[in-house]
Amino acid sequence: xxxxxxxxxxxxxxxxVRLAGRIVEVEAYLGNGRxxxxxxxxxxxxxxxxxxxxxxRFYVYRCMGLHRLANxxxxxxxxxxxxxxxxxxxLEGLEWMRAARGGCHERDLCNxxxxxxxxxxxxxxxxxxxxxxxxxxxxxxxxxxxxRMRRGPRIGIRRGADLPxxxxxxxxxxxxxxxxxxxxxxxxxxx
DNA sequence: GGAATGATGTACT
DNA sequence: GTACATCATTCCG
Numbered sequence: 001x002x003x004x005x006x007x008x009x010x011x012x013x014x015x016x017v018r019l020a021g022r023i024v025e026v027e028a029y030l031g032n033g034r035x036x037x038x039x040x041x042x043x044x045x046x047x048x049x050x051x052x053x054x055x056x057r058f059y060v061y062r063c064m065g066l067h068r069l070a071n072x073x074x075x076x077x078x079x080x081x082x083x084x085x086x087x088x089x090x091l092e093g094l095e096w097m098r099a100a101r102g103g104c105h106e107r108d109l110c111n112x113x114x115x116x117x118x119x120x121x122x123x124x125x126x127x128x129x130x131x132x133x134x135x136x137x138x139x140x141x142x143x144x145x146x147x148r149m150r151r152g153p154r155i156g157i158r159r160g161a162d163l164p165x166x167x168x169x170x171x172x173x174x175x176x177x178x179x180x181x182x183x184x185x186x187x188x189x190x191x
Numbered sequence: 192g193g194a195a196t197g198a199t200g201t202a203c204t
Numbered sequence: 205g206t207a208c209a210t211c212a213t214t215c216c217g
Binding site: 042045046047061062063064065066 | 209210211212213214
């Protein structure tokens with residue numbers, strides 16, 4: 001499901017504004033106790049309950065005490081499989097996003113799971129909500145240009161760090177740790 | 192009850 | 205490259 005999610009549209013209609021963007025980076029977390037990095041690894045708890053619920057719903061949780069991270073719960077139901085939304089190319093509602101994010105560059109609006117949630121006004125209340133229909137949802141889209149998908153190790157985890165379950169669009173400026181982003185002078189490169 | 196620990200982001204050197 | 209804000213969740217006793 002993770003690679004198929006790339007290119008799809010994340011939409012949120014909130015407060016009279018329509019926020020939208022293309023998903024360009026995700027991470028897969030395996031179910032059925034096969035993935036030590038997954039919140040679902042040790043079975044259901046009060047926090048991860050929605051991971052074991054119906055597929056096609058969001059699993060939203062608080063990370064590091066302050067950030068919110070959004071996942072899409074995947075099949076089969078009850079397995080705990082999910083895909084973390086890591087980066088989005090913003091397309092609609094950029095002014096609203098800029099205000100929410102403190103007026104940063106367009107490409108820095110949604111290049112990170114915490115940033116994305118902030119820019120799209122995703123809250124803990126969205127945990128367990130349907131991603132197929134609702135104010136916050138994911139819509140199918142086809143690529144209108146030629147893109148190349150790459151994969152590599154997941155970011156910011158200890159256990160299962162060698163598993164290549166991070167999928168992203170090659171050469172896309174809105175992906176985390178993008179060389180294009182660094183080349184733009186936003187984060188000076190050594191040497 | 193108490194302590195360790197994050198699927199992060201930002202600022203600063 | 206390193207520091208740190210910040211707190212719910214989880215695990216252990």
